[in-house]
């Protein structure tokens with residue numbers, strides 16, 4: 001048992017998945033077959049209780065990875081273990097222990113009232129009735145679905161449907177929850193509420209979360225750790241803070257001078273922009289701001305100072321462009 | 325093994341029941357569907373009956389003997405069609421991503437697909453087929469063994485049609501536009517078996533015995549029930565071989581299904 005706690009919940013080693021696709025090519029009558037490498041040379045491990053952000057641009061291979069982790073797709077190469085099981089071979093057994101939410105595709109039954117979908121899931125997962133009631137009551141309350149239970153799913157708003165889907169994925173107390181683009185299309189308030197809920201799920205129940213998204217605010221709000229994937233393989237795996245450093249990104253010191261002046265000249269920082277008395281200086285993220293601030297303040301008449309943290313979108317864009 | 329089979333069967337029943345309950349929210353449309361289905365399939369047999377007002381027999385078979393063939397095949401097809409539910413629409417499930425969703429549930433995929441959107445619209449066909457079959461049974465000279473053969477014929481027939489539906493539906497794992505082709509084989513085979521095979525060329529009989537083995541769903545066991553010699557001179561053993569044919573068909577279908585699932589490529593978003 002103690003061994004089990006040390007073993008990662010998810011282990012991925014040199015994972016690969018290719019697809020044969022037929023493509024129409026200009027000037028040829030028949031479509032040509034070609035291979036798309038959706039995922040390749042992918043290696044990582046996730047411990048129990050982690051919240052991992054799995055990010056990358058469209059077509060990077062995020063969904064393909066999730067489909068292999070859940071056993072939907074059989075890998076074409078490499079190794080893969082989730083909770084000690086081989087997902088595609090032991091798919092039905094594994095299903096009991098995981099929850100999956102695909103943002104764009106509902107798991108709920110379109111024509112049935114929401115509550116019927118939940119009841120169907122209770123039967124499928126054979127959730128003990130008392131546990132089912134307990135979970136249902138709790139999620140319905142937190143996610144505020146009480147008024148929608150008797151509404152057919154097709155009449156729900158996107159946000160309501162997503163909350164329904166999340167409830168559906170959690171009724172059986174999964175050890176890990178995969179969320180593929182869960183906030184896509186949601187309004188700001190729904191997004192905020194959802195993030196808060198996911199955070200509490202992780203702290204209170206220890207549910208492991210793997211979240212794919214291209215909304216970086218999801219990541220900043222939830223994940224300590226990020227895996228960045230591009231063209232099918234991981235280009236960064238580590239803390240969110242480390243990502244900033246890795247990206248070679250810079251922080252910005254915004255200086256409001258009392259009077260207009262030529263570009264400020266201090267060691268360790270470069271002026272990026274001048275607009276009247278306001279100047280923008282950039283310096284490396286891992287350098288300390290204090291000596292730069294001191295140097296500026298001693299040489300110039302400063303009205304105000306502020307420091308801007310790097311935008312993670314820029315960091316990642318930077319990472320991609322260096323990869324390419 | 326038997327334990328998990330029983331559990332899956334129970335899950336199937338529970339899911340199916342939920343769908344029936346949901347359909348009852350609109351009882352009139354439910355009844356209309358079932359009655360409509362009964363009327364449409366009823367017309368088949370009326371057609372046969374009208375034909376017999378001009379004919380003494382069809383390939384040496386009387387109306388009541390043809391009714392036995394018709395009733396048993398239609399009953400088996402109706403049973404299979406009810407049980408398989410949405411299997412024939414598997415291509416749609418692939419396209420919409422529904423299949424991905426089902427694959428993340430702890431119930432075998434085939435059980436889920438069969439139970440999904442379960443409907444009793446075939447109740448009409450089943451009722452009509454039962455009436456025809458019941459009437460035809462009054463012409464059989466019953467012995468204990470014949471009762472046994474009759475029961476095994478219905479079960480085996482349903483299994484054979486089930487296997488064919490599932491097996492051909494699997495083509496849609498590879499190409500999603502084959503649902504009509506699949507239906508052509510299964511329903512086509514079923515339609516032919518509503519007549520005595522005797523009236524068709526020998527090649528048809530061979531095809532329906534060894535390729536799409538629907539002849540075992542009614543033709544061979546009915547020959548036994550009617551105490552007739554096989555007009556094609558096929559060995560008598562075939563008349564008792566329906567259960568074997570059924571088990572083989574279902575086993576083959578399940579193998580194709582498994583292979584289809586393992587080759588499933590989902591859809592790109």
Ligand SMILES: Nc1ncnc2c1ncn2[C@@H]1O[C@H](COP(=O)(O)OP(=O)(O)O)[C@@H](O)[C@H]1O
Nearest residue numbers: 019038058059060061062063064589590591592
């Ligand atoms: N079922 C499939 N058949 C063919 N190509 C696919 C399939 N699924 C994904 N792909 C291709 O694999 C690549 C990765 O896709 P995907 O994993 O959906 O990316 P993401 O989720 O990161 O946007 C893309 O080029 C996509 O076109």
Ligand SMILES: [Mg+2]
Nearest residue numbers: 062063064593
């Ligand atoms: Mg995706």
